[in-house]
Amino acid sequence: MKRLVIEHTGFGVRGAVLEERDLLELIDADALGDWVTDALFVGRADAVDVKLNAAFLDCGLAQHAFLGAKDARHLAGEYEKRPIGRFVRQGDRVVVQGMREPVEGKGARVTTDVKLFGFHMIYRPHGTPPESAPVRGRERVLLQERGERLFPQGGVTLRKLAGEVDDATLEAELARLEGRWRAMEREAAEAKRPGRLTADEHAVERLLRGLVEPGLRRIEVADEELFARCRALLEGPLAPHGIELVRLDARQGAFEQTDVEDAVARALAxxxxxxxxxxxxxxxxxxxxxxxxxxxxxxxxxxxxxxxxxxxxxxxxxxxxxxxxxxxxxxxxxxxxxxxxxxxxxxxxxxxxxxxxxxxxxxxxxxxxxARRGRSLDALLRGICRHCEGTGREPSLRAAAEELLGGLRRGSSGLSEVRVGRDLLLYLEKELGEGLRPLLGGARLVIDPGQEPGGFSFGGD
CATH class of the missing domain: 3.30.1370 (Ribosomal Protein S8; Chain: A, domain 1)
Structure with a gap:
């Protein structure tokens, strides 16, 4: 039996998929921070490089994003090999989706082949490229045939979960995804500067879109807000699938109660x-x-x-x-x-x-x-050891920030201050911006020169 455990990270939510006692997958759905994969941006082409056959876009990120000609052609609906100038010119504004996180000095990679994910389908506003990977397996073929019958206009790929719902459910979901895309286009047209487009879904919904599949029988949550959001989804669009929702003790983290925390530590070894x-x-x-x-x-x-x-x-x-x-x-x-x-x-x-x-x-x-998909678990939760600067690894600032915010969320309300190292404070302010204040519950972050890098301690009144 597969089950999903969901934990609040302060940046968003993290889901752990388990089969019996084995931890299979750990997925983040951040609401705040610098994540790129699957996010939608309005970008401005600041440079078009003929030799690289690519454009470099200002997407409001720390570095320009890379848009290759192959990934730009969806705008024109031309799928033969063409020079980048056929699709994008300097100064153009385009809606793109993140494909790969920045790595080792290279900016993020983006595409105009936008994919909006529903629980039961994937909707591509620009249509499906003719050279898409062939469908294999009887189940996949049947889903493809059903999708072509229901949506002859194209641009829709049914997911595994679609086999458990009726046609009316699928038609309603496509209408919601089309509405979301129209809202994204309006936002991009009205945007005064390049940057991330506002998502119209909570991080919990984005997480469940990626992890709910046939065979998932139970979702376990400790946080009260996350429990309420999960219940609304399981009683709404996910109701046909009969997934059980289990409430854990809100005074402890969900990962701590379900041994996921220990499994994550083993996965970093x-x-x-x-x-x-x-x-x-x-x-x-x-x-x-x-x-x-x-x-x-x-x-x-x-x-x-x-x-x-x-x-x-x-x-x-x-x-x-x-x-x-x-x-x-x-x-x-x-x-x-x-x-x-x-x-x-x-x-x-x-x-x-x-x-x-x-x-x-x-x-x-x-x-x-x-295929690479976002940051590795090690890159997210650990960094180079500050003592030896060699091959050793230690908890990252992201991991320290999650621990601090988790402590405030679980029973430390009423604290007047939290004493933190300077590096941790700067990290929280940079990554969370205005979203940090509501997470503190009235506490102040005070720099403590005596803290180790990444360190913090809770103080009293």
């Missing part, structure tokens, strides 16, 4: 144990993620098949993307290597992002390519 014995050693680097399978004497094929399942879970949980190099224990025969390749494909079958698996080399090396 270098080592991941295998159930049948052995372990994975996971080493993310700037170029790729390297994974070594250590069997401690186990039979090679059984060990590798066990490792394949755990690798799929760990990559999804840690949100690791890009190139992944796995050093499996050597398999002497071709049939054994084929069994492992088939096992890997099964393990990644339910991964929500695209995964490409390449054949095993004679030395037991398998290369995977997993």
């Amino acid at each position: 270098r080592e991941a144990p295998l159930r049948g014995g052995g372990r994975l050693l996971i080493e993310p680097t700037s170029a790729c993620t390297a994974i070594d399978v250590d069997g401690e004497g186990r039979e090679a094929l059984d060990l590798n098949l066990d490792a394949a399942r755990e690798i799929a879970r760990q990559l999804r949980l840690r949100n690791l993307g890009g190139t992944v190099i796995v050093d499996f224990v050597d398999l002497p025969t071709k049939p054994q290597r084929q069994r492992l390749e088939e096992g890997l494909k099964r393990a990644f079958r339910d991964d929500p992002v695209a995964v490409q698996i390449y054949p095993m080399s004679p030395l037991g090396i398998v290369q995977l390519s997993r």
